Amino acid sequence: MREYEIMLILPAEADESVVSTAMDRITKVISASGGEVSNIDRWGRRRFAYELKHLTEGYYVVAKFTAQPETQAELDRVLNLADEVIRFKVLVLPEKRANSRQNRRDQKEA
Numbered sequence: 001m002r003e004y005e006i007m008l009i010l011p012a013e014a015d016e017s018v019v020s021t022a023m024d025r026i027t028k029v030i031s032a033s034g035g036e037v038s039n040i041d042r043w044g045r046r047r048f049a050y051e052l053k054h055l056t057e058g059y060y061v062v063a064k065f066t067a068q069p070e071t072q073a074e075l076d077r078v079l080n081l082a083d084e085v086i087r088f089k090v091l092v093l094p095e096k097r098a099n100s101r102q103n104r105r106d107q108k109e110a
Helices: 016-032 071-081 095-109
Strands: 002-011 036-052 055-067 087-092
Touching: 002 016, 002 071, 016 036, 016 055, 016 071, 055 071, 071 087
Parallel strands: none
Antiparallel strands: 002 055, 002 087, 036 055
C-alpha cells in the first residue's frame, strides 16, 4: 500500500451534499481495492489564479488515503466522469515523508 494525496476542485457554490457525493465516490473506489481514506480537509472557496472552464472560483477539498497503485487508474476514470469535479490531482506521497508522518503519529499516541 502507498500513501496518496488528492486535491479536488468543485464548483464554488458547492454545498455539503456536492462535497459528500464527490468524497463518497472516492471512498467507494479506494475501499473496493482494500485502501482507506485517512483525512479529509475542506479548504473551502478559493479564487483561481486563472480561469478554468470560464470559472474564477472553486471549492477545494484535499484528502489523504492509502491504496494499491492500481487503484489510481480507476480513481482517474471515476473522477473524469464525475460532473461535479472541475479538476483533480492525485499525488504519491514520498516514502520518506509518509514514514516521518507515521513516526510522528506513533510518538503522539505513545
